[in-house]
Every structure is written in C-alpha cells, then in structure tokens.
Amino acid sequence: MIVAEQKPLAEIKTLVADAKKVLVVGCGTCVTVCFAGGAREAAITASSLRMATKLDGNGKEVADVTVQRQCEWEYLDEIAQQVGEVDVVLSLGCGIGVQAMAEHFPKAWIVPGLNTSFLGLPTEQGVWAERCAACGDCILGLTGGICPIARCSKSLLNGPCGGSENGHCEINAEVPCAWQLIYDRLSSMGKLDRLLEIQPPKNWRTSRDGGPRKIVRPDLRLASEEE
Amino acid sequence: MEYAQKLLEQIGLQGRRVQMINLSSAMGGSFAEATKEMTEKIKELGLNPLREKATVEK
Numbered sequence: 001m002i003v004a005e006q007k008p009l010a011e012i013k014t015l016v017a018d019a020k021k022v023l024v025v026g027c028g029t030c031v032t033v034c035f036a037g038g039a040r041e042a043a044i045t046a047s048s049l050r051m052a053t054k055l056d057g058n059g060k061e062v063a064d065v066t067v068q069r070q071c072e073w074e075y076l077d078e079i080a081q082q083v084g085e086v087d088v089v090l091s092l093g094c095g096i097g098v099q100a101m102a103e104h105f106p107k108a109w110i111v112p113g114l115n116t117s118f119l120g121l122p123t124e125q126g127v128w129a130e131r132c133a134a135c136g137d138c139i140l141g142l143t144g145g146i147c148p149i150a151r152c153s154k155s156l157l158n159g160p161c162g163g164s165e166n167g168h169c170e171i172n173a174e175v176p177c178a179w180q181l182i183y184d185r186l187s188s189m190g191k192l193d194r195l196l197e198i199q200p201p202k203n204w205r206t207s208r209d210g211g212p213r214k215i216v217r218p219d220l221r222l223a224s225e226e227e
Numbered sequence: 228m229e230y231a232q233k234l235l236e237q238i239g240l241q242g243r244r245v246q247m248i249n250l251s252s253a254m255g256g257s258f259a260e261a262t263k264e265m266t267e268k269i270k271e272l273g274l275n276p277l278r279e280k281a282t283v284e285k
Contacts, residue, residue, distance in 0.1 A: 009237045048238050054277055055239040 001121065002030040002094045003128045004037065004114040009048055012090065015111040019060060019087035022049065024113070025079065025101070026066035027093040034128055036114050037092030039066040045092065045113060070097025076104045083108050119150075136206025136213065142194060144185040151178035157202060159195075241272050 007015075016022050026032075026042030035041065046064035053060045065082055067075045070093030083089055083101070088109045091098040095116040102110045118130040133150040139157075140147060149155045153171045160179035163170030167180040186192045204210065232242030246268075248261050 044234070048234060051240065051277060052238040 001033060001119070002096075002116060003034045003118050003120045003130075004031050004094050004116040005034075006036050006041065006045070006092070006114055007112070009052060012045070012049065012113055013052060013056070015113075016049065016053075016060065016088050016090055017058070019109075021086040022046075022060050022062045022088050022090055023079075023082055023086040024049070024062060024064040024090045024092060025070065025083075025097075026064065027070040027091075027097050028066055028068040031092060031094055031097075031114060034122075037094075042066050042092050045090070049090075070094075071100045073100070073104055076101060080105070133207070135202075135204070136210075137203055139199075139202075142197075142199065143182045144189065144191065144194075146178060146182045146185060148178045148182065151176075151181070157199070240275070240277070243268065244272060244275070 006012075024042045024046045026037050026039050028038065031041075032038030042064040046062045049060065049062045053062075063082070063086070065079055067079060069075045070091065083105050084107075086108075088111060089101060089105075090113045091101055091110055092113045093101075094114065095112065098110055098112045101108070119132040119134060120128050120130040123129050130150055132147060133155070135149050139149075148157055153169050153175065154161060156179065160177050160183075161170075164177040164180060167177055167184075169175040169177050183192070183195075186194060206213070228245070228247045231245050235245060236242045246265060250258055250261070
C-alpha cells in the first residue's frame with residue numbers, strides 16, 4: 001500500500017494561510033490504513049486548524065469530508081459542490097489524490113496535507129516499511145520474494161556489497177541487508193542455485209528512470225473514449 | 228492521552244488542559260479530590276483562549 005504521514009501542523013498552516021474557507025478531504029483507502037489521512041484524521045486536522053488559526057488571530061472556516069478513493073474521478077464527483085465553495089482544499093490523500101483533485105477541479109487550489117513516502121506494508125502495528133520500488137519489471141521470482149531494488153540501499157542486483165555486516169546494511173544498523181535476506185531464504189528452500197543463473201542487465205526503462213509511465217488496456221476501454 | 232496532549236501543544240494550547248484518571252464508582256472521595264486538583268490546575272493555566280465570552284465561574 002501507499003504509505004504516507006501527515007505534514008506538521010505548522011507547515012499545513014502556511015499552506016492554507018491565505019484562505020478563509022478550507023475543505024479538508026480525507027481518503028478511505030491507503031492513507032486510512034496507515035492512519036495518516038482517513039476520516040478520523042481529516043476530522044482531527046480540521047478541528048486542529050480551526051483552533052490553531054483562531055489562536056493565531058487568523059480564524060478560518062474549516063470543514064472536512066472523506067471520499068472512498070481520492071484517485072478516481074467518480075468518487076471526486078461526489079464532493080464537487082463542496083470543493084467549489086471554499087478557497088483552498090487541503091488534501092489528506094497521497095500525492096496521487098492531490099493531483100487527481102487538481103486535475104478534476106481545475107478552478108480549485110489544492111494543497112497537500114501529507115508527505116507521501118513509499119510503497120510498503122505494516123511489519124507490526126504502528127510500523128510501516130518499504131517493500132516495492134515499482135520498477136515495472138518484477139524479479140521477485142528470482143529472489144525468493146525479497147526485492148533487492150526496494151530493500152537494498154544501493155538497489156544492487158548481483159549480491160551484497162562489502163558493507164554488508166552480520167546481515168545488516170552499512171548505512172543503518174536497523175536495515176537488514178536485502179541480499180542476506182535473499183540468500184537465507186533461497187538456501188532455506190534449497191533454491192540457492194537460482195542465484196547462479198546469469199541474468200541480462202535490467203531494463204530500467206520500465207522504471208521511473210524511463211520517464212512518467214502509463215498503462216493502456218484496450219480490452220477495458222470504453223468505445224466512446226477510444227479514438 | 229499523550230497523543231491528545233501533543234496535538235493540543237501543536238495547536239498552541241497547553242497539553243496539561245487534558246488529563247485522564249482512573250476511578251471506580253466507589254471512589255467518591257478520590258473523585259472529589261481529583262476534580263478539585265484539576266480545577267486549580269486549570270485556574271493556573273488561565274481561561275481557554277478560544278472561548279468567546281470570558282465568564283469566570285466559582
């Protein structure tokens with residue numbers, strides 16, 4: 001899932017400083033489960049903004065609403081009227097949600113209330129860790145389900161570097177060496193010989209390195225929208 | 228509780244305005260004590276700056 005965290009209130013205040021009426025928009029999917037921008041967080045942020053701006057002598061009208069998904073037009077249609085009634089929209093969605101609203105409501109000023117961080121999962125309650133780099137050419141079948149691009153600090157593809165020590169990465173003792181993890185897992189399953197296969201150089205064009213990406217599924221397109 | 232107090236500090240209010248204590252229904256005396264203590268603490272902190280009207284109750 002996409003993992004994000006809230007910006008500090010001080011930063012949010014500067015983002016909405018010029019507005020009199022603010023709409024805080026939460027999102028019901030990824031940011032709900034990482035407790036950054038769901039309905040509860042939207043209500044708390046709206047309330048905090050009301051109180052803080054009033055204390056600053058710059059009181060604002062702050063309302064909040066939460067949509068199921070901020071990244072799909074149909075869900076945004078539901079709040080179109082509320083968006084039109086305010087001076088600024090503080091989105092508690094991930095970066096995608098902020099941009100979806102900006103695209104869908106071109107006359108509205110949308111600002112982000114979160115810092116979108118990574119694709120990851122909760123390893124335990126309250127802790128989220130990065131797992132996927134969205135490289136577009138998944139090699140998890142070769143590495144026993146552990147991604148060296150996302151979990152190796154240097155995204156190495158041919159094994160650990162000299163800095164791997166006791167299973168930890170040299171940049172941070174709390175970060176496991178991804179290649180140690182891969183080695184341990186493959187050897188526990190008796191599949192270490194997979195690492196002996198020569199792989200061609202990775203095609204990074206499918207990753208962010210190749211520019212903004214797009215996927216088109218002709219089988220799913222509506223006849224009216226195709227040219 | 229710590230989270231709520233932290234939020235209040237970020238907003239610009241004193242976190243100490245919110246407290247949580249644990250009591251049972253049989254602890255009437257402790258309840259009275261706790262209430263008295265809290266009232267005094269709040270009086271020290273002063274009126275909530277967000278309040279429109281400044282009414283001081285006895």
